[in-house]
Amino acid sequence: MKILLLEDETILKESIEEFLSSKDYTVDSFENSSDAFDAIFCKEYDLLLLDVNVPGEFNGFSLRKELGDEGKNIPTIFVTSMSSADAMLQGYANGCCDYIKKPFDLIELQLRVQHALKSNCFKTDSDMLQLPCDYRYDVNNRKLIGISGEIQLSKTENDILTLFIKHRNQIVTFEMLYEEIWENNVEAANARVQINNLRRKLPKDVIENIYGIGYRLDCQ
Known part of the structure; x- marks a missing residue:
């Protein structure tokens, strides 16, 4: 290394x-x-x-x-x-x-x-990233796949999930989200709504709320 x-x-x-x-x-x-x-x-x-x-x-x-x-x-x-x-x-x-x-x-x-x-917070070992509870994410095609099949995500939800995957098992701060997803052109309350919409489409606690700092996607 x-x-x-x-x-x-x-x-x-x-x-x-x-x-x-x-x-x-x-x-x-x-x-x-x-x-x-x-x-x-x-x-x-x-x-x-x-x-x-x-x-x-x-x-x-x-x-x-x-x-x-x-x-x-x-x-x-x-x-x-x-x-x-x-x-x-x-x-x-x-x-x-x-x-x-x-x-x-x-x-x-x-x-x-x-x-x-x-x-290895920036790379995946394959095109399909395994998430908890038998959920998967197709990195190349940007598709979230659950037990019953594909779960529809909006473009913003996909962008957020991609950022979390890029930094999986690491903290993604509010500042990172605001800058990379919305180019700082978003109100905090609206951002939280869209993040919570994504969290509801994933197994419970896969995206952990780090109080006062941001979130972490747990892929372990």
Whole structure:
């Protein structure tokens, strides 16, 4: 597994690189976001570990957003000293799988890395994603299939479900939903109605409400 690490604290960067290398990961480390950005388009990486406040053209958040805009949807963990709830929400809004606050134990980092790679929050192993209670989602044809056959979804419901699947087993924040589904042109109450309409078409609690933050699609 190849990991890109963006971290401008030299001692921490070297510690993370040495630790993950000892766990049989291949790690390319960078201190400058512009260099990291270029590397991502030259090599294939399975996971990105990004600090936020780093030298270069981008900070960690804007780097991840730019990659998403360019179609580079690589599982990403932010590793940062920015510990506020607003910063965490911004991280998830820009497409991360996880968010680790400094300081942290390297064993915790290892567990987070393993989970992100296992859940692989941007890819599916086949065209048909298995959901709980024998529900399935045809990724290519955007069809939800229940026990009795296809379940009709509106375009917006399909867009919401696709976003949840893209980030399955991870938190999808309200901000992510508002921006990616409605381009921030929606009232919160109307958005909740459409999300709840989708939830009613799925088995109970498959889409979990994460109070005050957003939702999570449970595919485990």
